[in-house]
Amino acid sequence: MDDLDRRIIMATQEGLPLTLRPYDDVAKTVDADPADVIERMKRMLDQGIIRRVGVVPNHYALGYRGNGMTVWDVPDDRIQELGRKVGALDYVSHCYHRPRHLPHWPYNLFCMVHGKDRQSVEEQTARIAAILGNTARDHRILFSTRILKKSGLRLVA
């Protein structure tokens, strides 16, 4: 990845312009040729740096009011296999390995579960628990009670 790739990421992370030729506008911002911007974005898509290009819905606005951060304590030597299983479920939007902070925070697998309401999040969490079986020593659902700030992931230079 070079400097132009980085500039393209910075210029598009909050979305593409809704204009007839959005990549022309991006090209102007990053001072490059539009065809080059498109080629580089295709390459980043192939490399997995870009996961997808499309409309990015806001779950909450679409009625998915239940938002549970589920956290699990699973053995470190099995977390990759288990994480991939859970990460593939369609109601899980993020699934990450994060460090424990013992003794108070034993959880190392974080999976964001979205549902229409609290009950559906609880049901989906029970399904994850069934998949993990007794490999999960403990888990919790941390429901969000208030959104205090949400500006979309963006980098600040």
Place this chain on the structure above:
Amino acid sequence: MMDDLEKRMIDGFQRDLPLVERPYAEIAKKLGVEEDDVIEALKVLKENGTLSRVGAVFKPNTVGESTLAAMAVDQDRLEEVAAIVSNFDEVNHNYEREHRLNLWFVIASAEKGGVDSVLEQIQKMTGIKVLNLPMLEDYHLDLGFDLRWT
């Protein structure tokens, strides 16, 4: 309520916006409408908050760095502490959650050391320990979100 065109765009184009000069014309062609209608509808959905954005979803930490952070804040200080945290431009999500650790936020910075600096400043300004939970590995294949219209 969303109209049919809006629903079809959200259903069909979470991962298939073609990387071409006029991507919205491609959506229009597939849905049998005009390019201007697509652009107008996307503007409406963005303005009313249904869409976060239209564009690329990047793999985390490709450029810059980010982390998830948590704090245990007494209820009577929550407003004050939440305001301090949200005030940082580097903080882009900040949620109150049901746990002793009740304040959860994401910090992202394009600059090396930017995340650590914000963590330190928040600790210093609030006097409360901040738990740093950076991503070690990502297991989610982001294929978009399968919506079930009701």
